[in-house]
Amino acid sequence: MPGSEIGGEEKGVRLVFDGHAIEARPGLSLLQAWIGAGLPLTENVGCLGQGVCGACRVLVRRTGERIAGTALACEVVAEEGMQVAFIDHFPARRPHAYDLEALGDSWSIPEQIDRVFPEARHCRHCSGCDRACPKGIEVQRMVNLAAEGQVFAAAGLFDHCVMCNLCVAACPEHIDPAHLGQFARRMSAALTLRPADLMQRLHEIEGGGQRIDPDAPGAQPPAAPPA
């Protein structure tokens, strides 16, 4: 990729990535350092730098630090002495099944959340999910709010979730916070978002209004200029 080569005179930063000792030009992201080192890239990659797809999950330990932390490889700049490992996207255990269209009685929302995500009540407040989140989301607070049926508040906290599922990997109670967060968000939209202008337009269309005339003057190309 453009700009990922190591310049002749410039001193690179040295790091170990998935067991490979590599050298990267200063300022590159971990993902660009991997590419620049000539290593094959067929997974753990998606948007390649925008930080929205959550595919490039890594475990990172810096020199002198005791604890390794999680991050997105496209968002962290390579540093001298780093130890990095990709975290694969293992298939999730998915016991948390629900049908959004079948959530009929909104008076029973707290019970329905509890039925689908029974583990959420067992949060042991270890903050593992908070530490795991590369976006700084208050994951644990979301879990606790959702367990109390505070759907909008929980949904709001998950506004910036990029579905990396690092909180799912971190939770010792198998709460699957990422999916709980999406449950709250999806429920908020599907049960309560009813814009009047949209409903009005749908009503018109379904009543046979708003027909499209393909031969209207505005649908014709401008007359060709005289040769």
Next chain:
Amino acid sequence: MSGGLPYDEAMRAWAAAAPAPERACPLAVPELLKGFHPDHRPGGLVPLRAGPDAGATVPPELAALLEADSLLEDIDIAGAPILDADVLVLGGGGAGCVAALTAARAGARVLLATKLRMGDGNTVMAEGGIQAAVGAEDSLQRHFEDTLRAGHFAADRALVAALVGDGPDCIRWLIRQGMGFDLTDERQRMGGTLLRRKPGGATAARLLSYRDFTGLEMMRALREAVLLTPGIALLDRHPALELLTDDRGRCGGAALQDLEQGRLVLARAGATILATGGAGRLHLAGFPTSNHYGATADGLVLAYRAGARLREADSFQFHPTGIAWPPHMEGALVSEAARSAGARLVNARGERFVAELAPRDVVASAMLRELAEGRGVVRDGRHGLFLDTPSLEREQPGILSQRLLTLSHLARRAGFDPAREPFLVRPTLHYQNGGVAIDSAGRTALPGLLAAGEVTGGLHGRNRMMGNALLELVAFGRRAGAAAAAGARAERPRNLGLNHLAGWRRGLLAAGLDLGRKAPLLFPPYGNVTAEGLLGRAA
């Protein structure tokens, strides 16, 4: 690219003139496009020498793939494990997920195969929004006419009518999947109005959004829906290498490479939906791209070789505002939301040079003209133009931190404060305007093969409007999903194999083409792998 002014000098000119005065553009739009749009550069197009569209022109980078031979021989598929489904969906971005959901809910058993991971595509990266004519002053007719005009009247009218006619119902469908939308007043969730903005080239405010990460909000809902829908089996890391055809020439599935196990599997289906997205990672004419890592035109290659027709495959969209500096973020997108909100484009002399909300091809061409004629800004050897975010913040205090979150995040990662320093931007390869020709049910010319999303052609003519890509993937994902589920029951493939390849190879040889070149590409060259390498062969 010719010279420009050094960054420090340009910054002084910008600061002295801000907010920048406008300089009239003496060139009419057709001349501007002809002179400066990358589609029209000399040598930018070559005629195809083989296949159903022989004679039509495409960029040389794409021609090299479209005229290549298959990676597979009959012997490769002999004995490969077989997976059966009613509907096979190739691609796990927005269009693929919508198609899979629709087909599964219609009762089809669906296989969803994707090269990377479900959700990792261009959809999740979309920032600006989705068009739907819901405003009282707006109409489906206006959306129809705006789309045709922006595409220079090259689009298929029936497809455009289907697209805009589905718009409002697509928004309702997305809300039912659990996607949120911005409202004019967040407290009015029932009975309020949707927040609408005017996309470039539109005559009405029609762009609906979720903050400036509309695609992420859409993809989160779609991903969860796909994971929770019984009847969809998901195959991550399974790129398609070839379509399977039967002895009547019908498409009956695809040969997939299981990257995890390093083996080929055959997915057999009554109907196959191509939703493989675009081609930005071909870096046409050396341009950087805003596209995701997997956008390598695989779907075009497979469909064309098996007999589908292409249209407007010579037309690409260059998004005006890709990052030009710093080099390690080159090509990343600064959303059109910035210009929608009022940010100006400024050259190295501190002048405005184009109406920022003109259609994207016009704005990009005007920028390339400034660069070509020496009015660009040069920083560390990179050429670009200013996107004046500091003046925007001065005029609308708080807008960067409250509304343009992704933009502010981008500037932080680039190491500067967008309230004090303008972005340095230049056009970046963003979207494939054309693609596989379809009818309004999403059917291609190849029986049994349907297509949806960016891989298709005919909806956008020669230039796509902002907000019509997200609408297209929902509208045509649903149409293709429904048609596939209906057709899959009626037809079963028989004597399935690589039946189309013998004729294809004869055509290549007759045109004097080299059978040694193989496609699809699967990954860009800097991914340090080749498709042949993944198959265990020397490249």
